[in-house]
Amino acid sequence: MRSLKVVIWFEVSRTLKKPVFWIMSLLGPVGIAVVFALSAMSGVMAGTAETGQSDAEITFQYIDHSGLVQPAIAESLGGSPIDDPNVGVANVQLGDIDALFEYPTHPTTEPIKTAGVDSGIFDSMKYGAIAKLVLQLSVQGALGDPELVQISLGQVNVESITYRGSVVSAGIWGVIPSLIFPVLFFLILVLLGNKMLATGMEEKENRVTEMILTAIKPTTLLAGKVVSTFIVGMVQIAAIVVPSIIVAVVFPSVLGLEGFHFSDLVWVPERIIIGVLMLLAGFALFAGASAAVGAAMPTAQDANGAFSVVILTAVMPAWAFTAIISTPGSFISQFMSYFPMSAPVTVMLRNALGIIEWWQAAISIGIVAVFAAIAFTIAARIFQYGSISYAKTVSLRAVFARN
Amino acid sequence: MRETVIHVEDFWMRFGDVAVIKGLSFDVYQGEIFGFLGSNGSGKTTTIRALLGIYQPSGGTLSVYGKQFDPGVSAVLGYLPEERGLYKKEKVIDTMAYFGQLKGMTISAARAWSFDYLKRVELLDKANTRLDKLSGGQQQKVQLGVTIMNDPQLLILDEPTKGFDPVNRRLLLSIIEERRQAGATIVMITHQMDEVERLCDRVLLLKDGVARAYGKVSDVQDEFGGTTIKAEISGSLPASQLYRVIFADDAGNVELKPNNAQPEEIIAELVRSGVQVHSFLPSRRSLDSIFVEVYGEAAQGE
Numbered sequence: 001m002r003s004l005k006v007v008i009w010f011e012v013s014r015t016l017k018k019p020v021f022w023i024m025s026l027l028g029p030v031g032i033a034v035v036f037a038l039s040a041m042s043g044v045m046a047g048t049a050e051t052g053q054s055d056a057e058i059t060f061q062y063i064d065h066s067g068l069v070q071p072a073i074a075e076s077l078g079g080s081p082i083d084d085p086n087v088g089v090a091n092v093q094l095g096d097i098d099a100l101f102e103y104p105t106h107p108t109t110e111p112i113k114t115a116g117v118d119s120g121i122f123d124s125m126k127y128g129a130i131a132k133l134v135l136q137l138s139v140q141g142a143l144g145d146p147e148l149v150q151i152s153l154g155q156v157n158v159e160s161i162t163y164r165g166s167v168v169s170a171g172i173w174g175v176i177p178s179l180i181f182p183v184l185f186f187l188i189l190v191l192l193g194n195k196m197l198a199t200g201m202e203e204k205e206n207r208v209t210e211m212i213l214t215a216i217k218p219t220t221l222l223a224g225k226v227v228s229t230f231i232v233g234m235v236q237i238a239a240i241v242v243p244s245i246i247v248a249v250v251f252p253s254v255l256g257l258e259g260f261h262f263s264d265l266v267w268v269p270e271r272i273i274i275g276v277l278m279l280l281a282g283f284a285l286f287a288g289a290s291a292a293v294g295a296a297m298p299t300a301q302d303a304n305g306a307f308s309v310v311i312l313t314a315v316m317p318a319w320a321f322t323a324i325i326s327t328p329g330s331f332i333s334q335f336m337s338y339f340p341m342s343a344p345v346t347v348m349l350r351n352a353l354g355i356i357e358w359w360q361a362a363i364s365i366g367i368v369a370v371f372a373a374i375a376f377t378i379a380a381r382i383f384q385y386g387s388i389s390y391a392k393t394v395s396l397r398a399v400f401a402r403n
Numbered sequence: 404m405r406e407t408v409i410h411v412e413d414f415w416m417r418f419g420d421v422a423v424i425k426g427l428s429f430d431v432y433q434g435e436i437f438g439f440l441g442s443n444g445s446g447k448t449t450t451i452r453a454l455l456g457i458y459q460p461s462g463g464t465l466s467v468y469g470k471q472f473d474p475g476v477s478a479v480l481g482y483l484p485e486e487r488g489l490y491k492k493e494k495v496i497d498t499m500a501y502f503g504q505l506k507g508m509t510i511s512a513a514r515a516w517s518f519d520y521l522k523r524v525e526l527l528d529k530a531n532t533r534l535d536k537l538s539g540g541q542q543q544k545v546q547l548g549v550t551i552m553n554d555p556q557l558l559i560l561d562e563p564t565k566g567f568d569p570v571n572r573r574l575l576l577s578i579i580e581e582r583r584q585a586g587a588t589i590v591m592i593t594h595q596m597d598e599v600e601r602l603c604d605r606v607l608l609l610k611d612g613v614a615r616a617y618g619k620v621s622d623v624q625d626e627f628g629g630t631t632i633k634a635e636i637s638g639s640l641p642a643s644q645l646y647r648v649i650f651a652d653d654a655g656n657v658e659l660k661p662n663n664a665q666p667e668e669i670i671a672e673l674v675r676s677g678v679q680v681h682s683f684l685p686s687r688r689s690l691d692s693i694f695v696e697v698y699g700e701a702a703q704g705e
Contacts, residue, residue, distance in 0.1 A: 006501070007505075206489065207486045210482070215474055215506055217474050385457075385459075
């Protein structure tokens, strides 16, 4: 136990002490913040431009085949009716008016045609905006009642309640907290994939295996490295998530979260427990498999091919995502829920969406945990007997024949 | 009776169908320097790896202080393997402190010991430098430091001077002497026969997985020919029933093995034959020539 603590402390502290770790960790949130800031600024600019376009004062003539345009409204916006479109186009070409609008008989199925003086790609968009505004205001004026107008625009709220038996379901607010786990799992694979691979490789590449194996058991060393990788991963994820939460709380509009309150989230204990257990079991499985690959290969370059296969099996459920969530009882969904490498993501997704029974999740977690233990044992064995094969790939047959 | 530190009995090691070690048995006693000799591929490193639990033996008993080796008691062991390295991206002091802790020291004791050692080998100013920024010789010094942390009672040095520059070789030899004086047991796996003759109390010559010779250095020398005569002469060496020529070179250096003859009879024979004898020194046969006899000329240069 003492050696385990020593390894964990050494591995965690040496990673956290490196500036490059923090630079890489904070690069994500900084990048996201920049993108959000840019998109927010673009949104403001686009909104301003759109408002400006529809508010622009122009002179126009119009031909109304629909009979929906109210002349008073058109006039208030600078318009006057004509009968001949050719005359209107000629007026535009002469510069007597800014634009001609021709409203079709059926505006919902046919386009409104505009012809205007070219004032640049973006500024010329004002003709379309004003043509639509004239029609919208005319129709709203015909309805008379502002409430009818709002309803016609779909500006109504819906409050839904669903039941599981006699219990009210958590709904979308219950899904979000459990979705954290598959997201965390993916983040760990993306951020820590190389570190997990290095678990069984670093000692071999540095020719330090023999010295270290006379000071510590291979299982203890690997366990310490896996645990420290998880701790480092959590620190790295916290470095990404904490600033995001602060932004969400302080500047919700930046993330498009107006009206969202953390108190709205519903933390379903059963789903949280399943999520935590599957996250840990899944991490242990992939860490063990990655360590085994790393210990078996002479260099990181040689290990990349096999490691890609390991990672690919983790993202398999993403290809069958629709089938998994729409028909949880289907063969593909069941297979992915119980196949060790695909089970973590599949079960965490189904768990978040509330479409898996607890006992199904328990079986799946058990399978993943057992295979994690097997992967870990194989990794330790390869590490012990294979990591002194410095220049060649280790075969499992050779490793397990050493008895 | 001295305590047995290492006990190997009927040790077999097979890789697939090939038996690399065949029923090897030997003991290493407390406080001695034991030379474990053999050409490349003779099974020396394999034996040590099996002794330290890195390899699983195919058969037999291997024990350290009466028990199968357990890394949990590594505090007693200092091991310098043939394949050497450290965590190259880490600082010197962090690496040494890490190994010190794994050997049972507290972090403060490990750091204090490391600073003392670095001061001794004039690397104190490199304590916070990454290992890959050190020269090869400086890395060797750190490696040696890690090996002897926590004053091990048993030192196993596999090809200890391999790749070492003269400065570090001298440092290593002084460390061996210090550990010997402190009562530690030292196992040296080496090809350097001059070092073996100078340092070792007992030796084992391993060939093709079996012990070709085993015992005190003098006993092994006796077993392979007892006394020899090293002489420097001018003139051609005559054939004689009194001796056999073991070694002769163009500069007139010869080594003769007496055939039940006394040294004075041999020198008289040489003088009678008109040979000018510049020096004449009866001595035990050198381990170097025994090594060549056992393993052949090719092995000498390995």
